[in-house]
Amino acid sequence: MDVALEVVDEWIxxxxxxxYITSVIEDxxxxxxxYVCYGPTPLTSGTFDLYWIAVDPTGxxxxxxxxxxxxxxxxxxxxxxxxxxxxxxxxxxxxxTIHFYERAGYELVARIPxxxxxxxxxxxxxxxLRSAG
Numbered sequence: 001m002d003v004a005l006e007v008v009d010e011w012i013x014x015x016x017x018x019x020y021i022t023s024v025i026e027d028x029x030x031x032x033x034x035y036v037c038y039g040p041t042p043l044t045s046g047t048f049d050l051y052w053i054a055v056d057p058t059g060x061x062x063x064x065x066x067x068x069x070x071x072x073x074x075x076x077x078x079x080x081x082x083x084x085x086x087x088x089x090x091x092x093x094x095x096x097t098i099h100f101y102e103r104a105g106y107e108l109v110a111r112i113p114x115x116x117x118x119x120x121x122x123x124x125x126x127x128x129l130r131s132a133g
Contacts, residue, residue, distance in 0.1 A: 020051065023071055025064050033059040036068040038076065038084070046082035069104055073129055082130050090121035101125045 019042070024035045034055035041047040050072060055064045076084055086101055088094050090111070102108075106125035115122030 021072075021075065023068065023075070025055075025068055032056075034064045034068055036072045038072045040079070040081070041085065046080055048076045048079075048081045048084050050084055050086045065100060066104065073127070077129050082128065084127050084129055086125045088123050088125070089116055090123050098123065 016039075020037055020039045022035060022037045024032050026032055035052070036050070036054075037052040038048055038050045041049050050069075053065060053068055053072070055068070073084060084106075086106060088097055088101070102125075104127070106127045108123060109126045110122075110124035112122040112124075114120070
């Protein structure tokens with residue numbers, strides 16, 4: 001949580017120059033239901049990382065995450081992005097997250113065994129945005 005807030009704070013303070021782009025989804029009264037944070041991957045041409053995507057637990061299962069991800073993909077395309085990468089954990093508690101990315105057309109392209117701790121692999125998902133709708 002601290003890292004997620006730090007990234008958002010950097011974006012608020014420095015805008016896109018921070019290397020982060022953040023968008024939120026709100027209800028009709030302005031309450032934030034979720035957010036997405038992404039940015040260009042340093043030293044690459046057209047590759048972007050999705051750093052965080054989160055939806056308030058009371059709003060999960062209502063399509064807000066899909067809307068945030070589609071928005072991020074559209075914004076990455078506008079900025080000349082060709083690929084979006086997402087990293088997550090292999091732990092069972094992330095099964096719904098992994099399924100979310102797979103349903104959105106992301107392919108598992110790398111697995112680093114024991115990355116976070118023994119038995120907790122780092123999974124890297126990718127989507128080619130030039131061929132994806």
